[in-house]
Amino acid sequence: MSRRKVSPSEALALVHEGYTYVDVRTESEFADGHPAGAINVPWLKDGPIDPEPNEAFLETMTASFDRSARLVVGCKAGARSAKACDALEAAGFTAVVEQRAGFDGTRGTFGEIVEPGWKRCGLPVAT
Structure with a gap:
């Protein structure tokens, strides 16, 4: 069964x-602005130079949510949320929906916005 992906x-x-x-x-990305009401469980964590894997991602998710919880998962442009959804589904989460455009939007080969994200759609943002 393929995962549900939504705008x-x-x-x-x-x-x-x-x-x-x-x-x-x-x-740090979340602190700069996020969908209103969202919770932050980073797939990657801020590192000294570049983001690093968050080894506690699944542990945090399983401690915070029942595996039947209805979750929409989003990131900046869709890549991290896809990986996070894969991991959640492999861990037994059954109601995971991927927000495919992320907060900023998906980009094409030359950096152009292909699908606008949450912020670019003018949806509610909190800081």
Whole structure:
């Protein structure tokens, strides 16, 4: 079965239906702005030079949520959220939805925005 992937607007509708938005960007990215009401469980953590793997990601998720919890997972542009969704599904989470455009948007070969993300869609943002 393939994972459900939704646009930012569809993700907001799911949040209104009771899904929890899990933002998997780093803590510093999250602090700069995030979907209103989102919680932050970073897939990568801020490192001294570059982001580093967050070895506690699954431990944090399983301690925070039942495996049947309805989750929308998003990042900046879609790559980290896809990996986080893979890991969650492998760990037995059954209601994971991927927000495919992330907070900023997916980009094409030359850096152009292909699909606008949460912020570019004008959806509610918190800091």
